[in-house]
Amino acid sequence: MRTTVDTYRRPSDARRHFGQFWWVYLLLILFGTLMMAPLFWLLSSSLKTEGAIFRLPPEWIPNPIRWSNYSEVFDRIPFARGWWNSTVVTTLATLGQVISAAFVAFGFARLRFPGRDALFLVLIATVMIPYHVTLIPTYVLFRELDWLDSFLPLIVPAWFGGGALYIFLLRQFFMRLSFELDDAARVDGASIWQIFIGIVLPQSKPALGVVAIFSFLAHWNDFFGPFIYLNSTDKYTLPLMLRLFQSLESTEWHLLMAASVMTAIPCIVLYFVAQRYFIQGVVFTGLKG
Amino acid sequence: MATASKTLVQGLTTTKPPFLNHRRREAIGGYLFILPWIIGVVVFLLGPIAASFYFSLTNYQVVKAPEWAGLANYRRLLNDDLFWQALKVTTIYVAISVPLGLVLSFLVALLMNQRVKGIGFWRTIFYLPNLIPLVAGTMLWLWMFNPQFGLINGFLARIGIDGPLWLQSQQWALPSLIIMNLWGVGGATLIYLAGLQGIPTDLYDAVAVDGGGAWAKLWTITIPQMTPVIFYNLVLGLIAGFQVFAQPLILTGGGPRYSTLFVVLYLYQNAFANFRMGYASAIAWALFLIILVLTLIIFKFSNAWVYYEGDTRKR
Numbered sequence: 377m378r379t380t381v382d383t384y385r386r387p388s389d390a391r392r393h394f395g396q397f398w399w400v401y402l403l404l405i406l407f408g409t410l411m412m413a414p415l416f417w418l419l420s421s422s423l424k425t426e427g428a429i430f431r432l433p434p435e436w437i438p439n440p441i442r443w444s445n446y447s448e449v450f451d452r453i454p455f456a457r458g459w460w461n462s463t464v465v466t467t468l469a470t471l472g473q474v475i476s477a478a479f480v481a482f483g484f485a486r487l488r489f490p491g492r493d494a495l496f497l498v499l500i501a502t503v504m505i506p507y508h509v510t511l512i513p514t515y516v517l518f519r520e521l522d523w524l525d526s527f528l529p530l531i532v533p534a535w536f537g538g539g540a541l542y543i544f545l546l547r548q549f550f551m552r553l554s555f556e557l558d559d560a561a562r563v564d565g566a567s568i569w570q571i572f573i574g575i576v577l578p579q580s581k582p583a584l585g586v587v588a589i590f591s592f593l594a595h596w597n598d599f600f601g602p603f604i605y606l607n608s609t610d611k612y613t614l615p616l617m618l619r620l621f622q623s624l625e626s627t628e629w630h631l632l633m634a635a636s637v638m639t640a641i642p643c644i645v646l647y648f649v650a651q652r653y654f655i656q657g658v659v660f661t662g663l664k665g
Numbered sequence: 666m667a668t669a670s671k672t673l674v675q676g677l678t679t680t681k682p683p684f685l686n687h688r689r690r691e692a693i694g695g696y697l698f699i700l701p702w703i704i705g706v707v708v709f710l711l712g713p714i715a716a717s718f719y720f721s722l723t724n725y726q727v728v729k730a731p732e733w734a735g736l737a738n739y740r741r742l743l744n745d746d747l748f749w750q751a752l753k754v755t756t757i758y759v760a761i762s763v764p765l766g767l768v769l770s771f772l773v774a775l776l777m778n779q780r781v782k783g784i785g786f787w788r789t790i791f792y793l794p795n796l797i798p799l800v801a802g803t804m805l806w807l808w809m810f811n812p813q814f815g816l817i818n819g820f821l822a823r824i825g826i827d828g829p830l831w832l833q834s835q836q837w838a839l840p841s842l843i844i845m846n847l848w849g850v851g852g853a854t855l856i857y858l859a860g861l862q863g864i865p866t867d868l869y870d871a872v873a874v875d876g877g878g879a880w881a882k883l884w885t886i887t888i889p890q891m892t893p894v895i896f897y898n899l900v901l902g903l904i905a906g907f908q909v910f911a912q913p914l915i916l917t918g919g920g921p922r923y924s925t926l927f928v929v930l931y932l933y934q935n936a937f938a939n940f941r942m943g944y945a946s947a948i949a950w951a952l953f954l955i956i957l958v959l960t961l962i963i964f965k966f967s968n969a970w971v972y973y974e975g976d977t978r979k980r
Contacts, residue, residue, distance in 0.1 A: 393781075400779045407773065408790045414848065415793060417816045418805045434819035476701040483698030487691050495699065502710055504960065506908055508929050509953045512942050513716035514709060516727065536705025543702065568694040597798040599911045604937070615800035619915065622804075629808050636801035643796045651789075655855060 422446070422633035429629050445634040452631055455638075457610055458617035465527050465602075465613055466595040469534040473591040474584060477538035481546030482572050486558065496547075503540045507600070515604060529605040530598070534591075542587045545657075549583035550576060586657040589650055593643055614639045721946035731943065738947035748948065750923050751931040752955075754839060758927070759906035762843045767898055770850040771891075774857030775883075788858075792851040803915045806845045807832070810916075832916050835924045842912055842925060853898050860894035861887070892971045900960060907956050928952050 394401070416436070421429060422445055424438040449455050483489075484496050518529045537543065557575050566574070577584070599615045606612055609620070618639060621632040647654055696703075721738055723731035742748050777788055794802065809816045810831035818828030829837045868886045877885065910929040913919055919926040919934070928948065936945035 489695035537702030
């Protein structure tokens with residue numbers, strides 16, 4: 377994304393700039409405030425005492441600031457457990473998606489075999505299939521396998537193809553890589569496997585990074601899968617843990633907000649660490665994280 | 666000369682067996698590499714779709730084997746007031762929130778495309794809400810919509826408006842969900858922004874030469890050039906809109922008085938609360954067909970308004 381702004385050599389240039397663009401700044405501040413207000417409210421509520429939460433009119437700056445809300449979350453619900461569960465599920469599922477999507481994409485992008493293009497069309501078509509159509513039979517299948525209330529339904533499917541969108545993204549990337557190195561390696565007697573591991577993958581780190589980021593976010597944030605397949609509280613992932621606050625007699629908003637902030641932190645950190653990949657990925661896949 | 670080239674050809678064809686062998690090896694390798702996907706598609710996609718259609722023709726309550734019921738589930742669907750209510754709620758939601766989101770994110774993208782100072786900072790600000798996990802964000806809005814102590818009614822009270830009950834009001838619950846959804850415009854904005862930056866600047870210069878202003882540039886260049894991206898966002902928005910589930914489940918549970926009963930929520934209630942798996946499968950298929958038909962219609966009419974570079978059919 378280019379953000380070229382001419383440097384102002386004279387004060388009059390700056391004045392002309394603001395004279396021309398004052399409305400842009402005005403709208404940015406207006407819309408930006410609207411977008412940020414809920415986030416600020418989230419942070420503010422997470423630092424309030426229970427008494428301050430129910431004060432009228434609502435206060436923006438918590439007084440006093442109560443950091444201990446964050447540690448209290450761990451006392452009230454098995455939040456550390458949730459953190460661990462989310463980490464296990466997200467890591468294994470992300471690993472599965474990246475690895476299997478890379479395999480499949482390599483097959484579609486760099487190898488020739490009968491029926492390849494027809495199969496690729498099938499792959500594209502599967503993007504359109506809504507998850508709810510497959511929900512019930514998949515549930516029945518996992519029930520038959522005795523996988524309910526385990527992490528397996530959340531992890532195992534990720535290892536089989538890893539999602540059509542990710543395969544598509546990686547395939548496009550692999551196709552753009554030059555075939556020269558492949559051919560040279562083949563002449564030297566390299567196997568397909570060696571070309572995949574030694575030549576194609578090392579050149580594809582940016583694309584693999586995009587897939588890893590979006591896969592991570594999708595699994596970290598996933599509500600539906602854990603909601604359907606997990607029953608016992610000690611297996612809950614973080615999104616399910618948040619709901620535990622709802623089922624208490626009266627919602628403890630300050631704790632719920634603190635827990636929500638903690639759930640969001642890995643995603644926000646990831647964004648700032650890998651901003652460049654992020655933007656490429658959003659643009660390419662249309663995924664919103 | 667002729668014989669020389671003939672022997673040359675023969676010389677080439679004698680290398681054919683190893684070449685073929687190589688091709689076959691490559692083909693086997695290809696199938697092996699895509700094997701995980703093939704298994705995945707059969708086991709987790711095509712198989713379940715077929716099974717789901719079969720279930721929709723049966724009485725199935727999980728504990729017992731499915732009993733054939735013919736079209737009974739579908740007939741029942743047609744007379745099920747709650748299903749129609751769910752379809753109505755979902756349609757209203759999609760019909761309002763999708764176009765609203767499309768227009769708003771487009772406008773924000775136009776704003777983000779202005780060359781002003783610190784625009785990178787603003788882009789981050791607008792994208793930030795998308796980084797909040799769905800459930801965390803939904804909890805936040807549940808708190809914001811709290812009629813007594815929430816931020817929204819607190820703000821309204823300050824400017825002298827007595828705010829509604831929002832999620833607890835039959836009238837306002839669905840609009841609340843639409844408002845919440847608009848908070849996430851940043852995702853679509855980013856896609857538009859990439860499109861805007863890909864428009865060749867000489868097109869704008871041509872309009873300027875003809876004496877056209879900013880308005881003319883927007884209507885004759887920007888919007889036509891952006892139609893493929895608008896189309897893409899439209900299809901994505903539709904598919905996502907028809908599948909809304911977590912938000913109503915967490916915020917309202919479908920209420921008050923079914924005013925936020927979305928189709929997938931109703932499907933879930935039938936399948937996992939009442940264990941009517943057969944009926945729930947019929948709901949799933951009905952929704953699937955609706956999404957499919959809508960998408961096909963949109964694709965069909967897209968020729969009329971979506972502009973593709975070098976498209977000869979377009980006049």
